[in-house]
Amino acid sequence: MAEPMRIRATMTGDVADVKVLMNHPMETGLRKDAKTGQLVPAHYITNVTATVNGGKVLDAGLSGGISKNPYLGFRVKGPKKGDKVVVNWTDNKGDKNSAEATIG
Amino acid sequence: MNALRRNVLKGAAGAGTVAVAVAAGLLRPTQALADVPRSAFEAKNVGDALKNMGASGLVDSKDITIKAPDIAENGAVVPVEVTSGIAGTTAIAILAEKNPTPLLADFGLMGGAAGYISTRIKMSQTSLVRAVVTAGGKSYTAAKEVKVTIGGCGG
Numbered sequence: 001m002a003e004p005m006r007i008r009a010t011m012t013g014d015v016a017d018v019k020v021l022m023n024h025p026m027e028t029g030l031r032k033d034a035k036t037g038q039l040v041p042a043h044y045i046t047n048v049t050a051t052v053n054g055g056k057v058l059d060a061g062l063s064g065g066i067s068k069n070p071y072l073g074f075r076v077k078g079p080k081k082g083d084k085v086v087v088n089w090t091d092n093k094g095d096k097n098s099a100e101a102t103i104g
Numbered sequence: 105m106n107a108l109r110r111n112v113l114k115g116a117a118g119a120g121t122v123a124v125a126v127a128a129g130l131l132r133p134t135q136a137l138a139d140v141p142r143s144a145f146e147a148k149n150v151g152d153a154l155k156n157m158g159a160s161g162l163v164d165s166k167d168i169t170i171k172a173p174d175i176a177e178n179g180a181v182v183p184v185e186v187t188s189g190i191a192g193t194t195a196i197a198i199l200a201e202k203n204p205t206p207l208l209a210d211f212g213l214m215g216g217a218a219g220y221i222s223t224r225i226k227m228s229q230t231s232l233v234r235a236v237v238t239a240g241g242k243s244y245t246a247a248k249e250v251k252v253t254i255g256g257c258g259g
Contacts, residue, residue, distance in 0.1 A: 015218060019222075026226075028204075028205075028226070030204055046142070046145075051215075052215065052216070055215045055216075056214055056215055057213070057214060057215040057216060057217040058211060058212065058213060058214075058217055059211075059212040059214070060209060060210060060211040060212060061140050061142075061145065061209065061210045062145075062208070062209045063145040063205055063207060063208055063209065064205070064226075065200060065203055065205060065206075065207075065208035065209075065225055065226050066208055066209055066223060066224070066225055066226070067180060067181045067182070067223075067224040067225060067226055068180070068181075070223065070224065071183075071222070071223055071224050072221075072222070072223050073185075073220075073221070073222030073223070074211070074213075074217060074218070074220060074221055074222070075217070075218040075220045076215070076216050076217050076218065077216045077217075077218055078216040079216075
């Protein structure tokens with residue numbers, strides 16, 4: 001399940017603009033399979049955290065109401081070019097994924 | 105089966121309005137939204153969701169900007185951008201009021217993170233998209249209606 005996650009981080013003035021694209025089905029548990037009529041079990045990211053140079057900047061809780069392959073954009077004041085951004089997520093089945101990028 | 109489901113949903117939405125009114129006076133003191141319990145995400149209506157996330161005394165604020173389409177053709181992917189101009193913003197939560205579980209996400213911001221979040225949400229039907237911002241222990245809110253042509257929660 002650990003498919004790659006993509007992060008792009010760029011400096012605009014003194015603010016780092018971070019864009020993250022995660023790979024995840026984000027099943028709510030309410031959708032029915034069109035062929036079998038069975039409910040598709042819930043499978044979605046429940047927690048996303050982000051750090052810049054090791055300091056936490058984002059701690060988010062998610063529900064299945066976030067679109068498939070979640071996109072997340074956030075901004076951080078203060079970092080410099082070359083600083084490292086790390087993003088981690090955990091889903092309701094305990095799967096985890098992590099990716100890092102350098103602010104450019 | 106389907107008709108029953110509709111009625112159940114309708115009932116839930118109606119109850120939600122009452123719950124908001126009731127909840128207003130009964131809520132716990134505001135807590136940091138970054139630690140939103142999972143029960144808030146499982147709540148079936150806006151009132152319960154807000155109550156479980158500990159958001160009380162919501163104040164309408166013009167300093168919160170919600171950027172979302174007026175009409176979303178595909179409810180499965182609705183881009184939403186929330187910008188909070190309120191100093192000391194520590195959390196931004198996003199709710200779609202008529203979704204089966206209205207609370208979509210709660211973003212705790214710290215360590216220099218600006219009051220800005222951009223993401224994509226699912227919407228089951230036309231409804232208000234509400235942002236709840238926590239700053240200095242208080243909760244502020246703003247909402248924008250998004251019309252949905254095709255619902256995105258499957259079924």
